[in-house]
Amino acid sequence: MARSSPRSAGTSSAACGSSWRYGLSRSLPLIQSEIMPGTRATLDSEWSILLAACSATAPEEKRSRLQSLLRQPVRWKSLFGLAHRHGTQPLLYQSLLGLEDAIPAEEMNWLKQSYRTNVYKNLLLSRELTRILEHLSALEIAVIPYKGLALAEALYGNITLRQAGDIDLIISPKDLPRVRRAVAELGYTPHAPFSEDEERAYLKSGYECAFDSVAGRNLLEVQWAIQPRFYAVDFGMDGLFQRAVALSVAGYSTKTLSAADLLLVLSVHAAKHVWGRLVWLCDIARLMAFPDLDWDWVGAQARNLGITRIVSVTMLAANQLLEAAVPAQAGFPADSATLLLVEEIHSYITNDASFDVESLSYFRLMMRLRERPADRLRFLGRLVFTPGPGEWQAVRLPRPLFPLYRLVRLSRLAARAVRA
Numbered sequence: 001m002a003r004s005s006p007r008s009a010g011t012s013s014a015a016c017g018s019s020w021r022y023g024l025s026r027s028l029p030l031i032q033s034e035i036m037p038g039t040r041a042t043l044d045s046e047w048s049i050l051l052a053a054c055s056a057t058a059p060e061e062k063r064s065r066l067q068s069l070l071r072q073p074v075r076w077k078s079l080f081g082l083a084h085r086h087g088t089q090p091l092l093y094q095s096l097l098g099l100e101d102a103i104p105a106e107e108m109n110w111l112k113q114s115y116r117t118n119v120y121k122n123l124l125l126s127r128e129l130t131r132i133l134e135h136l137s138a139l140e141i142a143v144i145p146y147k148g149l150a151l152a153e154a155l156y157g158n159i160t161l162r163q164a165g166d167i168d169l170i171i172s173p174k175d176l177p178r179v180r181r182a183v184a185e186l187g188y189t190p191h192a193p194f195s196e197d198e199e200r201a202y203l204k205s206g207y208e209c210a211f212d213s214v215a216g217r218n219l220l221e222v223q224w225a226i227q228p229r230f231y232a233v234d235f236g237m238d239g240l241f242q243r244a245v246a247l248s249v250a251g252y253s254t255k256t257l258s259a260a261d262l263l264l265v266l267s268v269h270a271a272k273h274v275w276g277r278l279v280w281l282c283d284i285a286r287l288m289a290f291p292d293l294d295w296d297w298v299g300a301q302a303r304n305l306g307i308t309r310i311v312s313v314t315m316l317a318a319n320q321l322l323e324a325a326v327p328a329q330a331g332f333p334a335d336s337a338t339l340l341l342v343e344e345i346h347s348y349i350t351n352d353a354s355f356d357v358e359s360l361s362y363f364r365l366m367m368r369l370r371e372r373p374a375d376r377l378r379f380l381g382r383l384v385f386t387p388g389p390g391e392w393q394a395v396r397l398p399r400p401l402f403p404l405y406r407l408v409r410l411s412r413l414a415a416r417a418v419r420a
Contacts, residue, residue, distance in 0.1 A: 046082055089163060122160055123159075129149055191218055201387070240257060263287045
């Protein structure tokens with residue numbers, strides 16, 4: 001089964017008018033079940049190299065570990081494919097620099113070329129990002145570059161050290177019509193336009209719009225919320241704007257989310273996608289090492305949002321897989337439910353497991369990640385009673401009957417449960 005995107009879970013967002021170890025073992029988990037197509041060969045060695053390359057250990061220790069691992073047979077194509085799927089090719093390349101004597105020249109050249117291709121792509125994206133930001137600034141529309149290039153600059157200090165696929169901007173909900181008109185002037189069109197009623201409903205229940213341009217499909221995504229409403233994690237968008245910090249991306253002065261907000265937002269984002277890409281834990285590991293992070297505020301905010309368990313699982317996963325130190329002042333709990341979830345996350349990440357985000361098992365996992373019963377109930381209620389693009393596309397109702405899409409939602413969920 002191919003990995004699905006949580007953007008389609010309940011409410012699609014591909015459209016819009018469109019990780020100390022808390023008593024766990026210090027050893028890295030044994031990778032047993034990732035199988036290469038058509039073989040029974042596991043990827044223990046390749047995973048060990050990738051985890052070492054991305055680890056939060058000191059450079060000398062990382063180099064020594066990689067030297068030892070590179071003495072073993074390595075399936076280079078498998079390693080590079082693994083790094084690409086997990087968004088860590090630039091980090092792998094950076095970590096292998098200086099170890100060329102242990103790597104076949106042809107393989108190192110291939111990795112170098114892949115790195116240069118990513119550099120070229122990110123430079124093109126940075127030029128386009130600058131063009132969009134300048135245009136929106138001239139129209140006095142406040143936006144926050146998010147993920148992608150901004151994250152690479154904020155966490156790694158170099159836009160070439162992270163694979164970027166698109167441009168993500170956080171906006172205020174009220175500014176969506178203006179943003180749509182502004183980017184249209186730059187040649188962007190909604191990926192999947194909605195009717196007026198659908199867009200009004202989606203603005204309340206969804207969280208982002210995707211736009212296409214001649215440079216690529218879904219190249220630009222604007223978000224007025226961090227997640228679809230049914231996940232029941234209600235970040236205050238005004239607060240994110242107020243706490244935003246200055247950042248220079250490819251020479252352009254802008255703002256991005258504060259480190260404390262990033263830790264919370266990225267943890268929730270990784271959880272929504274079942275921590276399916278290692279780079280998301282690399283990002284968290286970088287944030288955990290920030291010396292001036294206000295852990296008291298982070299903890300209080302996580303409790304207010306009901307995402308303490310999500311943040312705990314994410315930090316413990318980064319700790320276990322990447323040896324990222326959890327600061328003593330972090331103070332996040334690790335109860336039995338959290339520890340069990342961490343073990344499961346190891347399996348999801350290292351086995352490259354498929355996860356159908358429209359399945360009941362996915363929704364059960366999302367509920368288990370919430371520590372407060374009230375949040376689980378809110379999640380369930382919103383999930384069941386919030387129609388979205390899936391319902392609007394499945395059945396075309398006339399405008400006067402638009403409220404009946406809740407019944408369409410219920411019937412589609414019931415049918416899915418029966419099939420399960």
